[in-house]
Amino acid sequence: MSTENQTEYIAALTNLHRGLDRKGPGDSGFSRDILSNLSTLPLNPRIADLGCGSGASALLLAQHYQSTVMAVDTSSVFIDELKARANQLGLEHLIIPIQGDMAKLGWSVGSVDLLWSEGAAYNLGFEQALKIWRPLLANSGIAVISELSWFTDDVPEPAIAFWQNAYPTMGNEAENIDRAHRSGFSILSTRRLPSQSWWVNYYKPLRDQMQQIEITPSIQSVIRETEEEMRLFEKFSDFYGYTFYVLQAAYINLI
Numbered sequence: 607m608s609t610e611n612q613t614e615y616i617a618a619l620t621n622l623h624r625g626l627d628r629k630g631p632g633d634s635g636f637s638r639d640i641l642s643n644l645s646t647l648p649l650n651p652r653i654a655d656l657g658c659g660s661g662a663s664a665l666l667l668a669q670h671y672q673s674t675v676m677a678v679d680t681s682s683v684f685i686d687e688l689k690a691r692a693n694q695l696g697l698e699h700l701i702i703p704i705q706g707d708m709a710k711l712g713w714s715v716g717s718v719d720l721l722w723s724e725g726a727a728y729n730l731g732f733e734q735a736l737k738i739w740r741p742l743l744a745n746s747g748i749a750v751i752s753e754l755s756w757f758t759d760d761v762p763e764p765a766i767a768f769w770q771n772a773y774p775t776m777g778n779e780a781e782n783i784d785r786a787h788r789s790g791f792s793i794l795s796t797r798r799l800p801s802q803s804w805w806v807n808y809y810k811p812l813r814d815q816m817q818q819i820e821i822t823p824s825i826q827s828v829i830r831e832t833e834e835e836m837r838l839f840e841k842f843s844d845f846y847g848y849t850f851y852v853l854q855a856a857y858i859n860l861i
């Protein structure tokens with residue numbers, strides 16, 4: 607895709623997600639359950655939500671820990687939505703909105719205790735994201751990262767064809783666990799986001815938006831692609847979905 611087309615595509619994708627609480631599949635109850643099973647973090651943990659969108663998880667994390675969350679996203683539209691939501695919830699003192707590239711944060715080594723990222727690591731590639739983010743974490747720090755993953759090796763051809771085109775390096779859970787080990791993490795647990803959460807919290811609001819939005823050629827093309835993605839998920843959600851990888855930074859010498 608040319609840079610011009612890429613810019614147009616991202617603008618159309620952003621418009622389609624404007625105003626939605628979630629910009630990808632997720633579930634607050636599911637996230638809270640993961641949090642309730644995490645080992646204790648230091649007092650006032652340093653938290654980051656990378657690829658935060660309009661803050662579905664950043665706001666939840668701020669509320670849960672009553673601690674500051676650095677929330678990073680490239681989209682100024684989504685960062686503005688995050689600021690508005692934080693104000694509405696009276697959480698603006700706990701949210702540090704950062705419009706920027708999560709691959710080039712320039713933060714100090716070991717400066718994060720809990721790194722959270724939902725539906726965003728694929729933009730860098732899962733392994734690449736883990737390798738870039740590992741040095742940011744304190745030794746024994748926790749990373750909770752959701753990643754589109756194959757649930758079986760026996761995947762029907764239409765699903766393989768679609769995702770090989772959309773996300774060529776998508777791996778199965780065993781491969782992603784290997785990638786995490788190679789990147790300096792141990793695995794605390796893996797949890798699959800239920801398919802119902804995709805429909806209720808993401809696809810349904812997105813479908814409603816698709817029916818109301820003003821159609822331009824680039825929006826039309828993103829809508830066609832999204833409808834195909836939904837049809838595929840309707841048929842094949844037993845074979846793939848978002849797995850949440852709950853990781854702990856293995857000890858390395860950070861000096």
Ligand SMILES: C[S@@+](CC[C@H](N)C(=O)[O-])C[C@H]1O[C@@H](n2cnc3c(N)ncnc32)[C@H](O)[C@@H]1O
Nearest residue numbers: 628629630657658659679680707708725726729
């Ligand atoms: C599928 S959305 C998920 C957003 C949010 N985590 C949620 O669950 O609602 C992926 C997000 O990653 C952001 N993103 C993509 N590449 C990025 C990058 N290099 N740095 C920061 N954010 C990025 C997009 O703007 C988008 O908001």
